[in-house]
Amino acid sequence: MLIFVLLNLKLYLSEMTYGLLLQSIAKHISITEADEQYIVSLLSYKKIKRKQFLFREGDVHKHAVFVTSGCLRSYSIDKNGFEHILQFAPPGWWIGDMQSMIKQEPGMLYIDAVDDTEIILIQKTDLQDIYAAIPKMERFFRILAENALATYQHRLIDNLSLPAIERYQNFCRQYPSLTEILPQKQVAAYIGVTPEFLSKMLGKAAAKK
Amino acid sequence: MLIFVLLNLKLYLSEMTYGLLLQSIAKHISITEADEQYIVSLLSYKKIKRKQFLFREGDVHKHAVFVTSGCLRSYSIDKNGFEHILQFAPPGWWIGDMQSMIKQEPGMLYIDAVDDTEIILIQKTDLQDIYAAIPKMERFFRILAENALATYQHRLIDNLSLPAIERYQNFCRQYPSLTEILPQKQVAAYIGVTPEFLSKMLGKAAAKK
DNA sequence: TTTTCTTCTTAACCAAGATTAAGTTTTTTG
């Protein structure tokens, strides 16, 4: 009886922790419960406090990272010490330096927590095993990469063709929940302007009304 | 005897036409000859003359496009009529509007030929069949998408953090063969400056020496 | 609570890159 309760508890905790990832997989492919359990057996879980680092420039990314609560960000620091944000990762998103992940070479990105955050990690080597054991997972990550690719294509075009104010408006439209939470400074580092200029821009826009 | 010659001829032509694509696949996964033949049976071939369009803004991308000779480019045109180049595709590269390809909705990109170009086309619906028949192909396209993703991440960081002159130098280092062939105007549209400014910049750099 | 750190704002000045325009060279096409 006690064992039964403990088993249920374990399942329940696992469901809490890994539910979001399994749901995300289920959205694109269907896998058996045995497959799910196999995958879960290779996952690890981690908490990251606000402002704590997950990766620094020069680290080799040996894990795929999936956010289940809170929010991470990836960014580079240029030679003048300014941050340029590549991506925010709210719950349900993956984050990482693909170049480093693929080639297993030192990355150029920093990743830290915008907020207290919980993540799921998969080791790159385990991911290879998952592909071998459950070929359908190749499809899941193909679809994931293709979607991310579409997002980056769009963002690059925006950066090439739109003035700062429109890039800001696009950001607010695309990530309304982030706009509320993030300090302005970080939105500026994402759209590619200085915090001073963003402030000036918003002041002007407000004055017009 | 005649039939034998014709068969060989057909194989030879097919090798000429589809060789680069099959090689590219073989670099990442190994498939049987039967699989190769199946894939080839779903491919089509097309020549595109310099300056001819393959897609325009608003078109739905129903094919994946692989370049075997020449060079294509994808770009958007902003409200002032200026071109912003997302990608060049020399031989061995894929090109397309991922957003449009995935969601089968009108795209925002133009694709035309920088030079007389030969391409291989795969219909999106046939691609689904290929995935079903040869699951390994999911891996091939996963790897492809992941590599492209890494490239876009890098380019976006560069655009956010580097001044125009360094973006130009990066372009020359990364695509030396393109730098020779392309009109300066198009390099400008890729790195995100006006042709006038690129000209001024290069004049200054030359004067220094 | 008080102190400290971070963020936000404002403003004056500065610089990278855009715009306009005109002339020159190169490439394409009839």
Add this chain to the structure above:
DNA sequence: CAAAAAACTTAATCTTGGTTAAGAAGAAAA
């Protein structure tokens, strides 16, 4: 080959956005 169309250059002027600096306001930490 001549004519037309692109592409390249140069220069003057303008604009977007950066830099510097300093104070105000919030948030975090002690």
